[in-house]
Amino acid sequence: xxxxxxxxxxxxxxxxxxxxxxxxxxxxxxxxxxxxxxxxxxxxxxxxxxxxxxxxxxxxxxxxxxxxxxxxxxxxxxxxxxxxxxxxxxxxxxxxxxxxxxxxxxxxxxxxxxxxxxxxxxxxxxxxxxxxxxxxxxxxxxxxxxxxxxxxxxxxxxxxxxxxxxxxxxxxxxxxxxxxxxxxxxxxxxxxxxxxxxxxxxxxxxxxxxxxxxxxxxxxxxxxxxxxxxxxxxxxxxxxxxxxxxxxxxxxxxxxxxxxxxxxxxxxxxxxxxxxxxxxxxxxxxxxxxxxxxxxxxxxxxxxxxxxxxxxxxxxxxxxxxxxxxxxxxxxxxxxxxxxxxxxxxxxxxxxxxxxxxxxxxxxxxxxxxxxxxxxxxxxxxxxxxxxxxxxxxxxxxxxxxxxxxxxx
Amino acid sequence: xxxxxxxxxxxxxxxxxxxxxxxxxxxxxxxxxxxxxxxxxxxxxxxxxxxxxxxxxxxxxxxxxxxxxxxxxxxxxxxxxxxxxxxxxxxxxxxxxxxxxxxxxxxxxxxxxxxxxxxxxxxxxxxxxxxxxxxxxxxxxxxxxxxxxxxxxxxxxxxxxxxxxxxxxxxxxxxxxxxxxxxxxxxxxxxxxxxxxxxxxxxxxxxxxxxxxxxxxxxxxxxxxxxxxxxxxxxxxxxxxxxxxxxxxxxxxxxxxxxxxxxxxxxxxxxxxxxxxxxxxxxxxxxxxxxxxxxxxxxxxxxxxxxxxxxxxxxxxxxxxxxxxxxxxxxxxxxxxxxxxxxxxxxxxxxxxxxxxxxxxxxxxxxxxxxxxxxxxxxxxxxxxxxxxxxxxxxxxxxxxxxxxxxxx
Numbered sequence: 031x032x033x034x035x036x037x038x039x040x041x042x043x044x045x046x047x048x049x050x051x052x053x054x055x056x057x058x059x060x061x062x063x064x065x066x067x068x069x070x071x072x073x074x075x076x077x078x079x080x081x082x083x084x085x086x087x088x089x090x091x092x093x094x095x096x097x098x099x100x101x102x103x104x105x106x107x108x109x110x111x112x113x114x115x116x117x118x119x120x121x122x123x124x125x126x127x128x129x130x131x132x133x134x135x136x137x138x139x140x141x142x143x144x145x146x147x148x149x150x151x152x153x154x155x156x157x158x159x160x161x162x163x164x165x166x167x168x169x170x171x172x173x174x175x176x177x178x179x180x181x182x183x184x185x186x187x188x189x190x191x192x193x194x195x196x197x198x199x200x201x202x203x204x205x206x207x208x209x210x211x212x213x214x215x216x217x218x219x220x221x222x223x224x225x226x227x228x229x230x231x232x233x234x235x236x237x238x239x240x241x242x243x244x245x246x247x248x249x250x251x252x253x254x255x256x257x258x259x260x261x262x263x264x265x266x267x268x269x270x271x272x273x274x275x276x277x278x279x280x281x282x283x284x285x286x287x288x289x290x291x292x293x294x295x296x297x298x299x300x301x302x303x304x305x306x307x308x309x310x311x312x313x314x315x316x317x318x319x320x321x322x323x324x325x326x327x328x329x330x331x332x333x334x335x336x337x338x339x340x341x342x343x344x345x346x347x348x349x350x351x352x353x354x355x356x357x358x359x360x361x362x363x364x365x366x367x368x369x370x371x372x373x374x375x376x377x378x379x380x381x382x383x384x385x386x387x388x389x390x391x392x393x394x395x396x397x398x399x400x401x402x403x404x405x406x407x408x409x410x411x412x413x414x415x416x417x418x419x420x421x422x423x424x425x426x427x428x429x430x431x432x433x434x435x436x437x438x439x
Numbered sequence: 440x441x442x443x444x445x446x447x448x449x450x451x452x453x454x455x456x457x458x459x460x461x462x463x464x465x466x467x468x469x470x471x472x473x474x475x476x477x478x479x480x481x482x483x484x485x486x487x488x489x490x491x492x493x494x495x496x497x498x499x500x501x502x503x504x505x506x507x508x509x510x511x512x513x514x515x516x517x518x519x520x521x522x523x524x525x526x527x528x529x530x531x532x533x534x535x536x537x538x539x540x541x542x543x544x545x546x547x548x549x550x551x552x553x554x555x556x557x558x559x560x561x562x563x564x565x566x567x568x569x570x571x572x573x574x575x576x577x578x579x580x581x582x583x584x585x586x587x588x589x590x591x592x593x594x595x596x597x598x599x600x601x602x603x604x605x606x607x608x609x610x611x612x613x614x615x616x617x618x619x620x621x622x623x624x625x626x627x628x629x630x631x632x633x634x635x636x637x638x639x640x641x642x643x644x645x646x647x648x649x650x651x652x653x654x655x656x657x658x659x660x661x662x663x664x665x666x667x668x669x670x671x672x673x674x675x676x677x678x679x680x681x682x683x684x685x686x687x688x689x690x691x692x693x694x695x696x697x698x699x700x701x702x703x704x705x706x707x708x709x710x711x712x713x714x715x716x717x718x719x720x721x722x723x724x725x726x727x728x729x730x731x732x733x734x735x736x737x738x739x740x741x742x743x744x745x746x747x748x749x750x751x752x753x754x755x756x757x758x759x760x761x762x763x764x765x766x767x768x769x770x771x772x773x774x775x776x777x778x779x780x781x782x783x784x785x786x787x788x789x790x791x792x793x794x795x796x797x798x799x800x801x802x803x804x805x806x807x808x809x810x811x812x813x814x815x816x817x818x819x820x821x822x823x824x825x826x827x828x829x830x831x832x833x834x835x836x837x838x839x840x841x842x843x844x845x846x847x848x
Contacts, residue, residue: 031674031703031704031705031712032640032641032644032645032646032674032675032702032703032704032705033644033704033705033706033707034561034562034565034613034614034644034645034646034704034706034707035561035562035563035564035565035613035706035707036560036561036562036704036706036713036718037559037560037561037562037563037718038562038706040560040718040721040722041706041713043721046724075512075513076512077510077512078507078510079504079505079506079507079509079510080504080505080510082505085501085502085504085505088497088501088504088733089498089501092494092497092498092501093494095488095489095494095497095690095691096488096489096491096494097488098487098488100488101486101487101488101489101687101690102690103484103485103486103687103689103690104484104689104690105690139548139727139728140728142726142727142728143726143727143728145726146725146726146727147726150446150583151445151446151449152443152444152445152446153443153444153445153446153447154444155444156443156444167725167726170725171725171726174559174722174725174726204443204444205443231441232441235441235442235443236441236443237441237443265440265441266441278510278512280512280513280728281504281510281511281512281513281514281731281732282504282731282732282733283728283729283730283731293441294440294441295440295441295442295443295445296440296441296442296443297442297443297444297445297447297450298442298443298444303440304445304450309445309446309449312449312452313449313583315455316555316576316579316580316583317551317552317554317555317556317576317580317583318548318551318552318555319548319549319551319552319689319692320692321692322690322691322692322731322734323690323691324497324691324733325731
């Protein structure tokens with residue numbers, strides 16, 4: 031046994047049992063009911079195969095890597111120019127957002143890595159705001175960084191449309207996470223709400239981390255896809271995006287983080303300003319070696335007309351599931367949220383149930399697997415999350431099975 | 440401008456100009472001598488295309504990802520069992536190392552990421568030992584973590600064969616980096632020296648990080664490839680490996696870190712022990728989402744008989760270059776080190792030159808690009824690094840050009 035100095039904050043983390051507990055219960059059920067087909071609505075992962083244009087781009091990049099002329103070794107840690115330029119043109123300039131340039135875009139192996147790693151450049155004494163329920167990575171990475179006592183949970187409830195605003199704050203924040211479209215509630219922050227947050231950040235010297243990993247699910251033309259649609263955001267917000275849900279890249283690993291050139295910061299007590307982009311660049315060039323060339327070519331293919339069409343078709347497939355779930359449950363008398371511009375439906379459990387007891391009830395009665403909302407925070411208690419990432423057939427049968435249960439009061 | 444709390448230690452980092460300075464000088468030379476063919480011996484990246492068995496594995500994994508049955512979404516953050524088992528069997532059990540199990544192996548996107556990220560689990564108050572000259576990532580990641588004043592540089596000189604030992608220490612260390620085969624010196628730590636370090640770590644409660652990214656270049660059967668060949672190491676050492684140099688994966692991104700189950704640690708002042716493997720697992724599951732499935736299949740192909748043969752052929756190609764450089768320079772009267780079990784040759788510059796003035800001399804006189812040793816630390820002053828990763832033709836011509844220069848005294 032070695033006695034060494036550990037990061038003491040790792041010992042403050044709560045064990046994470048949500049998905050192992052679910053798996054254990056499902057396994058037990060299946061053993062007791064070997065002939066019953068279990069339907070999974072708990073899944074937070076895409077299920078459709080990679081779009082054909084992405085496959086073709088991978089094939090051609092792999093072929094290059096096998097030739098002396100086409101081989102590429104170490105690439106730029108920030109991503110190849112061909113991809114950064116495509117992202118900038120398609121995801122920003124073509125949507126009327128001109129405050130972002132290719133140099134602001136850092137290609138990475140995914141939103142989860144960037145969400146955690148970005149904390150490397152920030153100081154420990156920050157007060158951090160997250161909504162509750164929350165994607166657990168925001169909380170756990172801040173605990174690891176020593177901020178367990180500085181995390182403020184903002185209730186996301188029916189009253190605020192599951193997107194809390196700065197008017198509800200009772201203390202100042204230095205770092206704010208917004209996930210929109212939201213995991214787990216499926217809510218989307220309005221333009222007006224995001225403007226309030228941007229104004230808050232500029233007035234109160236707070237940094238906004240905007241996680242828009244699910245933006246491809248937005249249909250409502252009035253809802254913002256990017257924080258940079260909000261005036262002033264380029265001086266206070268970092269945006270994290272991913273190809274995981276947009277293009278089915280969960281097993282291929284690619285995303286990007288945007289740190290605008292205009293985001294200048296001064297360390298507390300110092301007058302000299304530094305560029306946050308430059309700090310992040312130093313972090314990435316020191317601790318990261320870039321995304322595989324073949325994966326970056328795959329991401330580039332997402333932006334071709336064929337790629338756009340294929341990705342849109344996959345999104346439409348999942349959105350049809352979401353609509354089926356949302357409308358089906360609504361017609362049965364359940365209170366449901368999300369599901370319109372997001373792949374998740376957030377369901378209020380009937381009176382008398384808790385998140386877990388309703389989970390158990392659906393599993394026992396109809397062999398349906400869901401995700402208990404309480405697993406995402408205290409304000410998730412009384413809800414379950416349903417995912418639209420299954421197949422249409424499974425979703426359809428799930429709705430039929432739900433219809434066989436007594437209606438909620 | 441935002442005023443927020445930054446990680447103050449980022450501002451303690453020195454700007455890193457080594458490779459930009461080299462690039463600038465080479466560009467200026469080329470502009471003044473447009474007809475002269477510049478030969479690059481500075482390159483730290485592989486140049487041969489990916490081996491055919493790796494290409495075939497990629498092709499077949501890409502095809503799987505395009506079908507409903509073969510598609511894989513999120514994989515285990517630690518890596519797929521098929522790869523962890525293959526690594527364990529081939530790199531450890533078949534080499535007689537039985538203290539390592541598949542559960543101890545964490546597949547990652549490369550040695551650079553793991554080297555930096557591993558510090559997440561450690562406390563700030565550690566005194567860190569690195570050799571000088573040194574791979575800059577060890578130093579910079581520790582500065583970022585707040586240990587700028589706690590880094591002890593151990594001179595790697597001709598006197599100790601460019602691998603310092605614990606007998607030379609003048610103060611206690613808590614965290615020790617050993618890179619063997621070494622970048623930049625090409626030296627390899629002997630079994631006896633590694634045993635001394637392991638004994639030191641066990642006696643002085645120090646953690647050893649053993650970077651063996653270049654182990655595939657070892658030919659001498661007496662030299663250890665893995666720290667786990669050393670008795671007792673499984674209770675004090677973490678090993679970081681990479682497919683970058685072994686199989687040409689610098690642009691494909693895959694490596695792995697081994698944290699043995701036997702590596703139990705107690706935080707200072709605490710009696711309860713925790714498993715370092717468990718802490719690293721928590722870090723990886725929280726801040727990382729695994730390596731692309733297709734890349735893990737590519738890494739698996741490295742272990743097939745065809746893969747082993749193809750990788751061995753590529754290594755042999757680079758080693759022939761190293762031999763050519765080493766013998767050529769040696770015959771000219773230069774003092775050269777490394778190059779036998781490593782892709783780098785470490786050359787003592789002739790009397791009267793510094794690292795940079797000899798770099799300039801070789802560029803101006805013979806259009807040869809090298810890497811000044813002083814860029815790797817103060818004890819690198821007076822040396823240059825030559826790389827064997829170029830083509831045989833380039834290496835051969837480089838030796839011929841060197842022969843046209845006056846011999847060193």
